[in-house]
Amino acid sequence: MGKKKLTPYLLIAPYIIHFGLFVAFPVVFSLVLVFHRWNIISPMEYVGPGNFIRLLGDTFFWQSVLNTLYFILIHVPLQLLIAISFALILNLPLRMLGVFRAIYFLPVVVSGVVVTILWQQLFGYENGILNRLLTYLTLPRIGWLTDPDIAMPSIAIMATWKNVGLYIILFLTGLQTVPVQLYESADLEGATAWQKFRHITIPMINPTILLVLVLSTIGGFSLFIEPYVMTGGGPLSRTLSSVLYIYKQGFFFYHMGYAATMGVTLTAIILVVVIIQKKYVERNT
């Protein structure tokens, strides 16, 4: 093989090796694992559809899926609304815009574990900052992380704070691609600010909305660090996310086959949700 023919292969080799080792192999291996029982140190044992049968009757897994969907239901719209609102503000010709943009982006680059530890100080029941504030205002304290009905919304608020900076940047980029002429024409026609937002801005940033929806939904399904550090999946398994449960089964109890089965099932669920989202957004904007 000539040097010229070999060069392109050498150039793509690092990516191919990385892809093969860290993407293709794990995907194929997990598909093999779903039909096996394997505790890492003993030989694999073929169990046919045994893992799927176990999955159907596993109330913890289905509860974890519902918990994750509940999280997404709060987190995604909240994130979308806040991100669009702040992007619109940051798109205005304000002073120190760069500083504000950096500040909003800061939580994104801070480690998830650090963020959760910081928010624990806010959410503490007896001595948390939020409850101290409520006590000061003579209001009853809230079990932000200990009340089974409140814990997941609390985590959703924290996750939104952590990630919203990224989506603000994405929306800002989208907003800057909207041609100014469209707004000028609308102004000539006497359109109100809301009408311009509804009929120009939203349709023009539709691809960004779809991107943010898909990214934040997939991010929502990947919920792990926050419940792992803050609640361990409690109280009463209400913050047990699917990924946390898969992690527990795989890396605490070494049920690799079963964990792979849950992972594959979760992938299918994510795929269905994202397709529905895509169709909905495309139809309504």
Place this chain on the structure above:
Amino acid sequence: MKYIVLISVIFLSLSVFSCRENINERNGVLYWSSNNTDEITYARFIVEKWNRDNPGKQVRFQPVPEGQSSEEVILAAVVGGTTPDVYSNMWQGDVEYYARAGKLVALDTLEGFMDFLNARCDSAVIKEVTSRDGHIYQIPWKINPIMMIYNKKMLAKTGLKSPPRTYTEFLKMAGIIQKASLVGGRVTKWAGYAEVQVTWWQRWFDYYPLYLSASGGAKLVNADTAVFDNKYSVSTFAFLQKIFKNNYFPTDRLSSGQDPFLSGMIATRFTGPWEIVHAEKFKPEGFEYDFAPMPVPDDHSGPQYTYGDTKNLVIFKTCKNPLTAWYFLREFCRLENEAVFLKITNQLPRRKDLTSDPLFSNYFAANPLMIPFAKQARYVIGPDNSPVLKEVFDVISAEYEQCVVYSKKSPASAVKDAAHSANLVLMQ
């Protein structure tokens, strides 16, 4: 192309040379200790001593490589076939998992092992560490009994002359502390603290030692069957449920910021002897504390057992010189050496002569806070032999949370459901 060939040759040569080096190293014994500083000091001491006395049977030592936990590192080593020959910090609950996978040497097949074990441990301990296949894969090495640490001054203020022994005494003390601590209707001090998270090993510090105390050391799992659906579990759950229901323990996590015990926020805690070093280092001036056995049901009689957080010595099957490894471990556990171990690490060797042999007496005379632990050492239990013990603790934890922390279930039904779930896990 010739460059690729050249790089491949260099890579292969390096691999072969590194393998040759490993083969040479394999003539001795590789020993991993935990990465606890004191245990490393002891490991260095014993390895240097051994190597001086046995120049032909050298032992190489290194602390277990850094990882999220030593258990994870050991598992990775087993999977990768890079296990040490000897490991000195194996949690007893993990031994059955590795033994059933054929990764450990059956020590009872080695010459002189049973004589050694009979001299070291009483029959109950030997029975405890015997696997279901009848072999013994571990040397019971060290224990850290879980007991109740208490703030002497806080307890004195409640009018108690001695630490609470029974559930009723504990609840009475808790009520008095709570009442005295109310500020604007808000509780500011608690009788104690137990982690409310469902992490499986958190039950080593509440339910499990209390269950062992109440039951006289009963098992959770016997012959791959859950056996904890009994009156002792129910009474333990009921006791803890009363504590949380009355807000005697906070449901808030107190793990961050200042130490709640040393700062006087909590009067007691269920903990091990490691607390002494920490307390001595950070206690405020005038702070007084001591240790007492775990509380028991009011009608309890007989010895008060507790969980021992037992860590044991094992030899991996990958060991090329199991006899040398065994002789090294025998030296490791020799009376004189374990007296040094106790002095360096403040951890108790699991041996029946701990309180009777004069070699240990000097240490206890100099460290009176360790005496309750030494007395308790006769009555500790290690985890049962089950390859899925962590999951059993996990299902107990889930029911614990429902019943104890949130009062969503009665103690009897929570225990029954936990045993049912545990049996499903054990069947799988």
